[in-house]
Amino acid sequence: MSLFLEFHLIQNFAPSNLNRDDTGAPKDAIFGGQRRARVSSQCFKRAVRLAAKQHELLPEANRGIRTKKLKALLLERLAGRDAEEAGAKVEAALGAAGLKLKDDGKTEYLLFLGEGEVAAFAALIEQHWDELPVGGDKKSKKDAKASLPAEIIKKAKALLDGGKAVDVALFGRMLADMPAVNQDAACQVAHAISTHRVEREFDYFTAVDDKGDEGETGAGMIGQVEFNSATLYRYAVLDLRKLLGNLQEDRELALSAVEAFTRALALAIPTGKQNSFAAHNPPEFIGVCLRHASPLSLANAFERPVSPRADQALTEQSVERLTAYEDKLAPVYGAPQDRWLSLDLTDRWPADKGERLASLAALAQRARELAADALGA
Incomplete structure (x- = not known):
């Protein structure tokens, strides 16, 4: 039977430019007929690898270069x-x-x-x-x-x-002239998109010359930086059996990889323009689901964009929308034995929907135990 461990995150970023396109503007996409903020999967995968290294979530011998x-x-x-x-x-x-x-x-x-x-x-x-x-x-x-x-x-x-190397096992590799050593990824990561409509904004800035003459007026430099602020839906799915195979059937290492990936995914924040914006905003919601049939991205919960309201945060509305869409999708495409874990700072995820954890460390440990039970002895 297939075993997929899914990760669903709702994360609100303050004004920032985490992932730029070729013009220096924040990446975006049209989804549901509306412009959305976007952070590429490649950007988040690198941020995951850097987080795992920075927080020493895995031994150096099990990391990649x-x-x-x-x-x-x-x-x-x-x-x-x-x-x-x-x-x-x-x-x-x-x-x-x-x-x-x-x-x-x-x-x-x-x-x-x-x-x-x-x-x-x-x-x-x-x-x-x-x-x-x-x-x-x-x-x-x-x-x-x-x-x-x-x-x-x-x-x-x-x-x-x-x-x-856990990150090679997770994200795969392709050596063009050496196909025999290619490795298919055990993990798929979606481009993160905003749950609501987003417009680009512009920061016009000036820089003063500290050594300017008394009579010198004006700025030593002027320019502008594009940015946005967005509540993102992030999705990743991990094929547990493929991960185990990529790690040469080392079960203990595969389980350690699940725990490390759960933590790194939550801690991963892209570095783009952070010296200018310092948007260090962790996720408000992390849902982990063990699927036994096929992966189910919940991105279409936001095909109709969430609208700002004075009495409710975008993150709260996004979690509510996520819950409603999963309740609609799971009975049709899911399996009765699918199981949920959650870390919810919005208090909008139903208390009776799976197991609720109070910390990231506890969530990562339970994700490991869930994977262990699913993979068996």
């Missing part, structure tokens, strides 16, 4: 060796795995690797130091690669197994 500077990372781990010789051997080892480097020493595209994979490459180079070539011109490098022992090539290719 997205970079083109793999050679530089490996040279740091081989710091006791001659730099030029180590550089040549790193290139040979990466070439054996099928990873190409450009003339500047960077990979051709961003790699998403587990810390364990990087450490394993360093260990491979140390283990086979004498067998790896010391470099030369491009032709000799090609010949050197061809002459590498088959054992080294086999080991190098086997290293790219995800390294039990």
